[in-house]
Amino acid sequence: MDTTTRTSAPQSAVEKSAIKKVAVRLVPFVALMFFINYLDRTAIGFAAPNGMESDLALSAAQFGFASGVFFIGYILLEVPSNLALHKFGARKWLARIMVTWGIVALLFTWVQNFEQLVALRFLLGVMEAGFFPGAILFLSLWVPAAHRSKILALFYLAQPLTTVIGAPLAGWLISHDGVFFGLEGWRFMFMGVAIPAIVVGIVAWFYLKDKPADAKWLTKEEQVWLTQALVKEASTKTGAVSTTGKHPGLGVVFKNGRVWMLSFIYFGFIYGLYALAFFLPTIIGGFQEQFGTEFTVTQRGFITAIPYVPAALALYFWSRDASRRGLKTWHIVIPAVVGGLSIPLALYAQSPALTIAVIAVTAMAIFAALPNFWTLPTQFLTGVAAAAGIALINTVGNLAGFSAPYITGLVTDVTGDYKAPMFIVGFFMLLSAVLMVALSRMKKPEGTLSPREQADLAATAGLD
Template identity: 45%
Template sequence: MLRTTYQGGVAHNDAESATYTKVTWRLIPFLFLCYVFAYLDRVNVGFAKLQMLSDLKFSETIYGLGAGIFFIGYFLMEVPSNLALHRFGARKWIARIMISWGVISAAMIFVKSPTMFYVLRFFLGVAEAGFFPGIILYLTYWYPASRRSKITALFMTGIPIAGVVGGPLSGWILERFHNVNGLPGWQWLFLIEAIPSIIAGIVTFLYLDDSIAKAKWLSAEEKATLERNLASESGKIEVSHASGAFTNARVWVLCACYFGIIMGLYGIGFWLPTLIKASGVTNSLDIGLLTMIPYGVAAVTMILVGQSSDRTRERRWHVAIPAVVGAAGLVISTIVPAQPAFAVLSLTLATAGILGALCQFWSIPPAFLGGAAAAAGIALINSVGNLAGFVSPYVVGWIKDATQSTDIGLYCVAFSLVAAAFIVMTVPKRVVNH
């Protein structure tokens, strides 16, 4: 006899739960690993900065512009890339994305001038465009809304785990490989950390399935269960045509909300090593080890917030409250004494809050977008929001050059997070809480 359980008012029997467990073990660990590689290649410039700026005589403003210009290329290609994924399938398109970004990330070893730095960061953004929204779209092909928040959180823990793994790894590479074969540590950093992305891209082509129907590892009964659950919520989709994503007011509201959250994400992502160094830690490996703490706590927080959101079927407060907590952490980091313990504690609060808000945000757009509109809308929100990835590091870098302090820049980032919390609460409850 099948046992039936209830989650947020939705019934699930044992066979159905076992099917979703099978899908999750097949997809999420691999996609999670790919996201770790993606995020590591995107933000390892924050560690390279510890040596790169003095070697190349770059100012903080040049670094901030180069770190941020990635998102201009990302913005321009995001929607076309996601529509291409919807048309050609995730297997081919995600493989293409990963291989191309790995090659361009490795090419960062040739940077000699600001112009070369800007060009390669721009094309890294072009190459990676479509990866994250493509995966968010891909998950909607397998999971109904009632299960999606926790699954999205599991996938997106790739961000903090990239920090847990990448911090010590990047610090170790900078120290251990500095001047090996005449190359500085920052060049080795870009080269070594690009290789896993290229390998994962090749594996993606061989491993992923484009849809439930093409999954040979599922039985006919399991496929029918998955497809039936997706079909049952199709009536709740408000927009299904690609053009509708550009004219829907809620999509643009979510663009503004996501912009504020991403201001926080890259305020932390690009400046965490620098902020820890400013507290008195000078050794690159020690800085890398200390960055494990904020990201490790954030990974646990993301999963717990995702579980709470799916259990209660509530989405808006699960974005707003963590965003405000993240803002508080950033403000506190400017107030506490400049000592490593205080810096790590305040930045842990900030990182956990920001990443908690980020992962829950992505349970909202698929609640009312479907089909080609989901492909276009998710990409549009991600591309517009990620323009904050250009604004955040550039503004903080410019303010640091002008004032010799990051405090005002961090206040701006904190304000953006609070604004995002208010904006998400304007989305009607009935639209997102299912």
């Protein structure tokens, strides 16, 4: 598979205005949804060292299992959820996902023991299933490939910014111990991050549109240009509709070697991402014992946020370079190598500042790669195949969401520190780099649709 994408040709005025409107009207709102999504799923990482572990008597392995069990429910319903999104429309399905996960997230306020924590984390995964690949699919239905790297980078900024903003916010909420309804600070934090999901989910039902033809904020010329560009692009991909109106893509996806290769590459990045997300607050909490330094809850929140500031900058400028040059294999391989080599070194640093600096390098590497990575599936998949393919990649990748925190906690309990678990993280990220090089050498199958099939595809896209 040639992972290189070409730089775009000179843009017309209609093209520029259409992409700008999508970037302004849709991307910030979908990014806000992603911000809330990531904050809700990682809130347990902020709660653990700030009262939850002691109140619920959790070991490191139990915390890791509870953190990771979220992904079991998430994985089980990932592909079905994305197929439902394709059937019912992104507006309705993404709104439904947000409201239901917000209700479950709110119940964490009253969790009493390890068993209840595990049950709620599993249920949260069930309710959130399909949101992230659904959001990726939704944006791909609005933006042609030439602009997708830039748009996905703007969307993906929500993830590091979740920690930049969310970690201090979580620390502030946790510091209000007993102030609201007599709740412990970590319980009040769960309540504070859950309610926005319900509110924004209701707003999404009315705000989002399923395709350019439905958007009244686009001119007719902009609607036509976007739809024609997307139809032309989709006509050459696996999963385009045939003259019978049927999709050939679902069965093809599960037999597609490129989809599985992308799934395993994503696994390595997600392993690194969630090892950091769930255990970085705990590692920072251990600075007092390791270095003799002491920080307040709010200060620990700000320290947790530090690595994600340069990560957000790296994400933006690395993706901007990919848009300018055209996506190259090394746009993904270099971050994988840097992240894999740097993350074990963090625990050998001799000061809190140096530890955070090395972790920042790892975070920069992970976030530089991810938005560029997500432009790859939609280079060769469309329709139901894109829905299933993106969901399958996210499903396999998110097996790391379960295994990373659980293995990290289990190995930490056995060895007494985080050094061995971080070497495991480094190994999986380096493996992603190797697989990405192998993927770039796979041949891309040829084939396009006939004019009649392209006309059928245009009809399904709503182009008159």
